[in-house]
Amino acid sequence: MNRWRGISLWMDGAGDMTPRPALAGDITVDIAIIGAGYTGLWTAYYLKTRAPGLNIAVLEAETAGYGASGRNGGWVMGAVLGEDRMVGHLPEPRRRESWGLLHGIPDEVGRVTQAEGMDCDFRKGGTLYCAARYPEQETRLRNWLKALHAEGQTEADARWLNPAELTQELRIPRALGAVYTPHCATIQPAKLVRGLADAVARLGVKIYEQSRVTGWAPGEVRTAQGVVQADWVVPAVEGYAGELPPLGDYQLPVQSMLIATEPLPEDVWAGIGLARGQSFSEFSRQVTYGQRTADNRLAFGARGGYRFGGKLRTDFTLTAAEEGLRRYLLGEIFPQLKGVEITHRWGGNLGMSRRFQPHMLLDSKNRIAISGGYGGEGVGASNLGGRTLADLILGRDSLETRQPWVMKDKTMQQALRKWEPEPLRWLGYNAIITSFVHEDKVLANKHAAPWRRRMARALAERMQGLMQG
Ligand SMILES: Cc1cc2nc3c(=O)[nH]c(=O)nc-3n(C[C@H](O)[C@H](O)[C@H](O)COP(=O)(O)OP(=O)(O)OC[C@H]3O[C@@H](n4cnc5c(N)ncnc54)[C@H](O)[C@@H]3O)c2cc1C
Incomplete structure (x- = not known):
């Protein structure tokens, strides 16, 4: 079995895993991108579609989708982490523009997947934030909804569903209600990242796999097989930032884990719902979430972890306790799934910035462009990041480049906040x-x-x- 298939349910079902050739010798390009996850590939995609003459190389340590992009929960959110802090206080009409840009992310991902013929099980069914287990969740949810509306979102963006209304979408025995937003789609994550790699390669971007970057500096990226000289360098390694100093000072790896059930029969799904690609989450402070996959499994994720010193986790064989916790939460929310067979369990490293919000940054002095720090909300955000970095590098003024998470004319060190030292x-x-x-x-x-x-x-x-x- 190809070793990358075992990474996640999604990589297991993402087709051919034959790697592209590795870098062999020194090259010179316009733009060198480190990492073939969503961020690196979306950046390459928008750069190449907007400026077809550019010579772009993507260097990937393993294979496209090896990182969080081939392992996540598959929510394409029309949102970014910390958006309320960044958008909520903007004056009208800037606030309306920002909400529009964020809410439009799932449609943009859907548009490109269709235009490029990527089959990644894209379904835009919205998402349900549920008060699933205790009354305090309802209070927090109602307060959150009130805040969203105070910050300029409308009933069309987010609305309350009482238990009877929720039942039309999702049946959780003890649910007290939910906030529904239409601005979310579900995908098969690995099919998206692998499809994107194919699309980018078709456009003429050179992707070098099994080409780990061992060092980098402005204008230069080094691997064991060769050195890449570039006008711009785009490190797109998110949770792996610690491997490429000094990026690790600004993006910490945090672990997140999922389990997936066997395909469930129609009568079980009739009792649960989620018939049109909706995702759901339980509104506790540590996120618990899921989606119904195209082949009728429940992919279910909950909670996370952090390792001393920001150490990467590479082996995601879940311990009995790790699997047990996720099974327990699954059974609490869906009692009918208590004894169900779990066929896949996996996890990955995501990147967290010290401000708990993403950054999209152009450091013109050092000719570096970075998008990252998405936390657990990077599937959609990385698409926005790719569009934004493309415009920033091409010197275009656009709606994307005028957002509060965009930083221009500062070095990385000036723009980003460092994590505190250990312990x-x-x-x-x-x-x-x-x-x-x-x-x-x-x-x-x-x-x-x-x-x-x-x-x-x-x-x-x-x-x-x-x-x-
Ligand atoms: C378990 C889990 C569940 C998640 N669920 C969701 C969700 O449902 N919705 C959501 O919005 N977000 C979710 N996220 C977050 C989301 O998946 C990430 O934010 C997003 O995939 C980040 O994409 P990326 O391209 O920036 O990073 P990655 O996908 O991690 O890509 C980085 C790439 O860089 C490569 N790399 C690393 N070091 C080097 C090097 N030295 N040289 C060359 N290449 C290198 C890696 O191999 C990797 O392929 C989840 C994350 C995890 C881990």
Whole structure:
């Protein structure tokens, strides 16, 4: 078996995995992109479609989709992490423009997949943020919806579904309601990244696989097989930033894990719903989410992890405890799936910026362009990142380049905020996650006294505030 197939359910079902040839010798190009995930490939795609004469090389350590792009939950969100902090306070009409740009991401991904003939199971069914397990989730959700509307989003963008309305979309026995937004699509992630690599290669971009970059500097990218001289360098390694100093100071690897059930029969799906490509999430502070796959499995992800020193995790054989936690949450939300067979379990490294929001950056002095720090919301954001970097490199002024997450005319060091040194990061992460886990445990216990519930919630809220401060 090809070793990359075992990476995830998605890579297992993404067709031919024969690698493209590695770099063999020194070359000179206009643009060198490090990493063949969504960010690197979308950037190459928009650059090459807008300026066909450009000579672009993509250098990938393994194969296209080896990173988070071949492993994620498959939500293409019309949103970016921390958007409320970045967009909410903008004056009209800039705020309306930004929401429009973000909400349009799934349609843009759908447009390109259709235009390029990429079959990646794209379905735009929206998403359901559910109060699935305890009453405090309803309160938080209603407050969140109120805030979204106060920040300029409308009922057409996000609206409340009462339990009866939710039942039309998704049936969760104890659900108290949900926020529904139409601005989300689901995909088969690996088919998207592999299809994108094929599309980019057809346009004339050279993708070198099994070509790990061992060092980089302005204008130069080094591998064991050769050196690439480039006018612009685009490091697009997200959760792998620690491997290419100094990027790791700004993007930390965080681990996220999923399980997938066997294909479920129609009668089981009749009891669950999700008939038209909707994704769903349970509204606890540590995200729990899923989608119904095109072959009728439930792909289900929950919670994450951080390793001391920002160490990458490469082996995602889930421990019994890791799988058990995800099985438990799956059974809590869908009791009928308690004994179901789990056929796949996997995980990946995603990249988190210190501001907990993405950055799209042009460092003209050093001729570096970077898009990243998406957290767990990078499938759609990386498409926006690719469009934005293409415009920034080509010197175009566009709606994409005028957004609050875009940084121009600053060096990377000036524009981005550094993560604290260890052991502060490790201690901070654990304190925050412990408070979130404690809150979830207390609130899920229907016998917990009201004062315990209030305290658990207040502590978790305070820790969340500190994290974003
Ligand atoms: C388990 C999981 C679930 C997720 N679910 C969702 C979701 O449902 N929705 C959502 O919006 N986001 C989700 N995300 C986040 C999303 O997948 C990522 O933000 C996105 O895929 C990032 O794409 P990227 O191209 O920037 O990085 P990656 O896909 O990680 O690509 C980086 C590439 O760089 C290569 N590379 C690394 N180092 C080197 C080197 N030295 N030389 C050459 N190449 C190198 C890697 O091999 C890799 O292929 C999830 C992430 C994970 C891990």
